[in-house]
Amino acid sequence: MASLMGKKVVVVGGSSGIGLGVASAALARGAELVIIGRSQDKLLKARRALSSDDQIKTVTADMTLEHEIAAAFAGIGAFDHLVSTAGTPPPGDPIAExxxxxxxxxxxxKLIGAVLLSKHAARKLRPGGSMTFTSGINKDKPPVPGGAVVSAIAGSFSYFARALSLELAPTRVNIVSPGWVDTPMFDELVGDAKASYFEAMAARLPVGRIAAPADVASAYIHAMESDFTTGETLHVDGGQRLI
Ligand SMILES: NC(=O)c1ccc[n+]([C@@H]2O[C@H](COP(=O)([O-])OP(=O)(O)OC[C@H]3O[C@@H](n4cnc5c(N)ncnc54)[C@H](OP(=O)(O)O)[C@@H]3O)[C@@H](O)[C@H]2O)c1
Incomplete structure (x- = not known):
């Protein structure tokens, strides 16, 4: 296992939710951290939450805009690991609507953003580097009706990583697939109904509770540190696929 101590880790989506959890875990393991997101306010708030000094670099960029990602990575320079948790709530309309x-x-x-990040990160990653992207439980347990699109896109990530891990070898490429995680995106998706959704799901899950970002962050850390893991999808869902 390669340590993250002194390694430069770029977390796209590091200003909120799962990405903020990954940023916090990487920082605790001695990484030099860069967090990327579209909102500068969110980035600065996250930086304050993560550390009392200014050691964390924040970069405002939209991963769907290639010139912004190219400029962001040019400013960051060479780095060791890319993590992306960036994404927005999925459309949930039934297919007929x-x-x-x-x-x-x-x-x-989601997907094009990951393609652009890979393209520009591939030029910057140091030997021993990795990329880790995020899919999710909706490919395994699609919300019905209205789950076809998110299921297809989340499912595509595993195949993206498998192919890219061969193309970019020895750079490693992996996916983390979380179950439900208590983050601002969940608030955005279900609003005041969150507590009742979580209570009902926690009662069904083998682990008996909903994940906090730190619970899934450990899988991203593993993907970065385990230099024998590539082309893999790491499921961290508290057993949600089984119920
Ligand atoms: N929460 C869950 O239960 C759950 C379960 C399974 C999978 N997931 C997936 O996990 C990922 C993270 O979810 P989360 O719950 O942590 O969401 P979140 O709290 O809303 O965080 C999303 C992060 O992505 C950034 N972002 C969004 N679009 C971006 C773009 N175009 N360019 C750069 N940054 C962008 C956001 O910052 P800005 O808005 O400032 O850009 C924010 O930092 C999502 O892809 C989601 O689908 C979540």
Whole structure:
């Protein structure tokens, strides 16, 4: 296992939720941290939450815009590990009511974003480096109806990582697939109903509770540190696929 001590880790989506959890865990293991997101306010708030000094670099960039990602990575220089948890809530319309523009925006902000990040990170990663992207439980347990698009996109990530891990070898490429995690995205998705959703799901899950970002962050740390893990999808869902 390669330690993260002194390694430069870039977390796209590091200003909130799962990404903020990954940033915190990487920092605790001695990584030099860069967090990327679209909102500078969110980035600065996250930086304050993560550390009392200014050792964390924040970069404002939208991963769907290639010139912004190219400029962001040019400013960051060479680095060791890329993690992306960036994404927006999925469209949940039944297929007969699907708005194609809404779907395109979602695909852009999830899959195309990952493609652009990979393209520009591949030029910057040092030997021994890795990329880790995020899929999710919706590919295994699609919300029905309205789950077809998110299921397809989340499912595609495993195949993306398998192919890319061969193309970019020896750079490692992996996916983390979380179950439900208590984050601001969940608030955005279900609002005041969150407590009742979580209570009902926690009662069904083998682990008996909903994940906090720190619970899934450990899988991203493993993906970065385990230099024998590549092309893999790490499921961290508290047994949600089994119920
Ligand atoms: N929470 C769950 O239960 C759960 C379960 C399974 C999978 N997931 C997946 O895990 C990922 C993270 O979810 P989360 O719950 O941590 O969400 P979150 O709290 O809303 O965080 C999303 C992060 O992504 C950033 N982001 C979004 N679009 C971006 C873009 N185009 N360019 C750069 N940064 C962007 C956001 O910052 P800005 O808004 O400032 O850009 C924010 O930092 C998502 O892809 C989600 O689908 C979540």
């Amino acid at each position: 699907t708005d194609a523009d809404k779907v395109r925006r979602f695909v852009d902000n």
